Amino acid sequence: xxxxxxxxxxxxxxxxxxxxxxxxxxxxxxxxxxxxxxxxxxxxxxxxxxxxxxxxxxxxxxxxxxxxxxxxxxxxxxxxxxxxxxxxxxxxx
Numbered sequence: 001x002x003x004x005x006x007x008x009x010x011x012x013x014x015x016x017x018x019x020x021x022x023x024x025x026x027x028x029x030x031x032x033x034x035x036x037x038x039x040x041x042x043x044x045x046x047x048x049x050x051x052x053x054x055x056x057x058x059x060x061x062x063x064x065x066x067x068x069x070x071x072x073x074x075x076x077x078x079x080x081x082x083x084x085x086x087x088x089x090x091x092x093x
Contacts, residue, residue: 020051
């Protein structure tokens, strides 16, 4: 199992509010569909000048490979140039 952090945004305002909501919902659903165990997720505050969201979860490394492929397709569907994926091993100290 690896720990992954995903960050998405709409700071360029390419997405309407409803599109942004759909994008967030699809990312969340994909994490769960690939057996990701979400430990944290949150969007930016509603009155911010930008929109972003983040998820922190653990996932099997093999499932992570598939999830990246699906996330890339969703990113393109919602006209986003990129999303941030950070992965590693969590250490308890």
